[in-house]
Amino acid sequence: MLSKTDIAVLTALEADARLSFAQLGQAVGLSKSPCWKRVQALEQAGAIKGYRTLLDPAVLGLEVAAFVSVTVAFDRHAEFEQAVARHRAILACHATIGEADYLLKVTTASMADLDHLLRQELWRLPGVQRFTTTMTMRTVKDDGLLTSALPRP
Structure with a gap:
């Protein structure tokens, strides 16, 4: 089961995966190192499958x-x-x-x-x-x- 902090970390990363660990930690109330460890644990558990860039299909000609x-x-x-x-x-x-x-x-x-x-x-x-x-x-x-x-x- 995910904790409130896990959900906060996932929510912040889902909205902006480019956050630094310092920014992420500040957003969820953790210092940089515990935040990094939490993200690593979520990756190892499979909750975080990867990181991607959202592309606009129309701009790419996929109409x-x-x-x-x-x-x-x-x-x-x-x-x-x-x-x-x-x-x-x-x-x-x-x-x-x-x-x-x-x-x-x-x-x-x-x-x-x-x-x-x-x-x-x-x-x-x-x-x-x-x-x-x-x-x-x-x-x-x-x-x-x-x-x-x-x-x-």
Whole structure:
């Protein structure tokens, strides 16, 4: 179970992973050394998986985002998941319960590129039986913080 201090450290880092240990410690009420040890412990425990830079897809020319619900043959799930993990345009893949087996988040530079992805690549992934695509018109929220969903001790 995470302590209040652990949650405070995670919340601060999730909002700004570029904080120095001195800044982080000041934000959560710890000195630099104990703060560094706390972060190390959270990394070793797997609570912190890594650090990334958030990029703006539109600035990078990735204008089209879509969600694709995919149904896969019963005996091909492992192969499908391996192929999805390697695919550059698939940003996220979630195994689901419901009409489809998976929900993919994809992004491309154009509608023509999305068409190519769907018609020439996605349907050729192992075990794909059918899929439906939902286009996004605009992103309302894409910066949710996991720490905001944590139960508070």
